Amino acid sequence: MLERPEAGERSILVQIAMGGQRTTDDAAGEFQLLAEAAGAEVVGTLGGSRDTPDPRLFIGSGKADELKALVEAAGAELVIFDHALSPAQERNLERLLSCRVVDRSGLILDIFAQRARSADGKLQVELAQLRHLSTRLVRGWTHLERQKGGIGLRGPGETQLETDRRLLGRRIALLNERLTHVETQRGQGRRARNRAEIPTVSLVGYTNAGKSTLFNRLTEAGVYQADQLFATLDPTLRRLHLPAGPATVLADTVGFINGLPHELVAAFRSTLQETREASLLLHVVDAASPERDRRIRDVASVLAEIGAQDCPQLLVYNKIDLADDQPPRLDRDADGRPWRVWMSAQTGAGVELLTEALSERLRGELVHESLLLGPADGALRAWLFEHASVLNDVGTDEGGWRMEVELARQQVERYLEADPRWQQCRLRGEPALS
Numbered sequence: 560m561l562e563r564p565e566a567g568e569r570s571i572l573v574q575i576a577m578g579g580q581r582t583t584d585d586a587a588g589e590f591q592l593l594a595e596a597a598g599a600e601v602v603g604t605l606g607g608s609r610d611t612p613d614p615r616l617f618i619g620s621g622k623a624d625e626l627k628a629l630v631e632a633a634g635a636e637l638v639i640f641d642h643a644l645s646p647a648q649e650r651n652l653e654r655l656l657s658c659r660v661v662d663r664s665g666l667i668l669d670i671f672a673q674r675a676r677s678a679d680g681k682l683q684v685e686l687a688q689l690r691h692l693s694t695r696l697v698r699g700w701t702h703l704e705r706q707k708g709g710i711g712l713r714g715p716g717e718t719q720l721e722t723d724r725r726l727l728g729r730r731i732a733l734l735n736e737r738l739t740h741v742e743t744q745r746g747q748g749r750r751a752r753n754r755a756e757i758p759t760v761s762l763v764g765y766t767n768a769g770k771s772t773l774f775n776r777l778t779e780a781g782v783y784q785a786d787q788l789f790a791t792l793d794p795t796l797r798r799l800h801l802p803a804g805p806a807t808v809l810a811d812t813v814g815f816i817n818g819l820p821h822e823l824v825a826a827f828r829s830t831l832q833e834t835r836e837a838s839l840l841l842h843v844v845d846a847a848s849p850e851r852d853r854r855i856r857d858v859a860s861v862l863a864e865i866g867a868q869d870c871p872q873l874l875v876y877n878k879i880d881l882a883d884d885q886p887p888r889l890d891r892d893a894d895g896r897p898w899r900v901w902m903s904a905q906t907g908a909g910v911e912l913l914t915e916a917l918s919e920r921l922r923g924e925l926v927h928e929s930l931l932l933g934p935a936d937g938a939l940r941a942w943l944f945e946h947a948s949v950l951n952d953v954g955t956d957e958g959g960w961r962m963e964v965e966l967a968r969q970q971v972e973r974y975l976e977a978d979p980r981w982q983q984c985r986l987r988g989e990p991a992l993s
Contacts (some may be wrong), residue, residue, distance in 0.1 A: 570599040571630055574641040575618055576608040585850040589817075590641045597669045598872070602633040623655055630656050639666055643818070670758045686734040691820065693727050703872060757946075758921050759808045761834045761870075763862065764843035765854040766814030769877040773843060773904035774811040779913075801918045806945055810837065815861040817854075824864055830949065832867045832974035839920055840872045846901065847881035873920055874899040875913060880906050889916055896920070922948075927965050930984045934958035939980055 574590055575808045587604075594601055605626050613619045617640070618626065630638065638652070639661050644662040652660045661669070669690050675681045762770040778797040795913035797808040812834055824831070834840065841859060842849050862868050879885040880903040887909030890899040902909025932940055940960055943949060946965035954960055975981040 568598055568600050568637065569602050569633065569635050570594055570637040570639050571603045571605060571626065571633060571635045572601055572639050572641065573605045573618065573626065575606065575622075577612065577642075578610060579608075582606065583850065585848070586641075589915075593663075593666055593670065593816075594639055597666055597673070599637065599639065600829070602635055603629050605629060612642075612648075615648065615651055616752070617642065617644055617652070622830065623652065627656050628965045630658055637661065639663075663818050667816065667818075682734055682737055686738065687820065688733065689727055689731050689734070693731070757806055757808055757838070758811055758838035759796075760841055760917065760921070761810045761812055761837035761841045762843060763812060763834055763843050763858060763867075764814060764841075764875075765845065765858055766816045767905050768814065768843045768854075770814060770843045771811055773875065773877060774809065775842075776904045776907060776910060778809055799917075801914055801921070802948070807917070807921060810834075815858050817857045819861055826862065831867075834862070835865060835867045835870070837867075837870055839917070840867070840870045841875050841917075842872050843875045843877050845878050846876040846885060847878045851876075871920070873897060873916060876901045877904050878881055879903050880908065887912055920969050922965075926971050928963070928971075928985065930962045930964065931955070932960045932962060932984050936960075936980055936984060939978075 572590060572594055574582055574587060577614070590600060591604075607618070607622055609619065609622075616623045619623055626638065629635070634657060638656060638661070640660065640662045642662060643664055644652070644660070649660050649662065668684070671684045672688060675684045762774060764770050774795065774797070778799055795811045796808055799807040801807060812831065840862075842855070844855060848854065859868065862870070876885075876899060879887065879901050885901055887903070888901045889897055889912040890901075892898045897919055900909060900913045900916050902913055904910075930943075934957065936959065940952075940962070943962065943964050943966070947964040949962060949964050951963040952960055953962075
């Protein structure tokens with residue numbers, strides 16, 4: 560009977576360059592940070608290169624013997640591969656090494672399991688873990704190995720493997736049902752914002768690019784932020800007040816990473832729905848990272864996987880305080896629209912450029928109106944403060960208000976043109992300014 564060894568934290572990291580590719584220092588550093596984020600104590604590393612993975616052990620028999628000697632010498636209890644292992648490869652390595660073996664997907668899932676705080680976040684992570692585990696139910700119980708024929712050789716009617724598969728299937732179905740309710744609730748909130756024409760801006764980017772720091776800088780929400788991978792998982796939404804743009808909702812979402820497990824992307828579908836249906840994506844990039852171009856491509860790959868590749872984007876090159884004397888600036892495209900902002904969420908440098916770019920991208924064509932509201936027009940005044948940029952608001956002797964506002968033309972056409980009070984206020988007021 561094969562029993563899996565007890566869990567341990569003393570770990571050997573294995574990173575093999577495949578197909579002639581080179582393992583960069585940034586990739587090696589990121590892998591070690593992932594292991595440390597999961598709580599591993601790194602006591603050794605193993606590198607190398609292969610043209611193709613070995614079907615049985617992934618790294619080949621010679622490298623596997625070298626790894627076994629390293630495990631024994633370091634007293635390691637866990638081996639972590641920076642690669643996707645097949646269930647058979649994982650089991651063969653555990654038999655050879657006599658310690659637990661975890662691949663990159665299992666490592667990331669473990670980090671998510673530790674960091675999830677909300678009830679739905681925990682459900683999503685558990686679902687992803689079970690989906691991952693369901694592919695790894697390789698026979699480990701030889702006493703219940705198979706049903707056999709013949710007198711005295713027939714099995715118990717159901718193997719342990721089949722029992723585990725059935726129990727996993729039931730739990731996965733239950734989690735899917737619960738997460739469907741969560742998705743329905745979040746969908747109701749999105750529909751309410753859509754009816755009110757409140758745009759949603761979703762923060763996306765590589766993990767540890769500074770999304771939560773930027774979220775706190777813009778909204779003063781006080782969400783948890785730290786210089787570590789996947790510091791926050793659970794989505795947070797806050798109202799964002801722009802100085803010259805419409806009322807907006809800002810959403811902080813989970814960070815992406817190279818090799819993000821497909822099980823995790825599928826389980827977090829309700830969370831990532833905020834990204835798919837956002838009016839604008841703020842793609843936060845670590846400007847100080849030498850691998851920033853590769854990380855931009857990795858984020859684009861995940862966005863395509865969740866169906867958000869066509870959402871409008873505004874690039875935010877963050878952490879310029881760590882880059883080589885990079886000043887804050889706003890870059891525009893050939894049509895004059897903002898497409899990239901250089902800033903630092905930590906120091907606040909360039910934040911005003913970001914809010915300017917957000918206002919321009921969200922407000923569309925603006926209408927400037929001069930209005931004279933009467934005492935009975937308080938509801939209209941409240942709506943204007945909620946949805947428009949109020950440039951001037953002065954009380955009148957009659958108990959009303961004289962206002963100057965800027966708002967999107969589509970809001971005027973959709974909500975106000977048919978409102979008789981709006982027409983009366985415009986007629987009583989001065990001509991609209993151009």
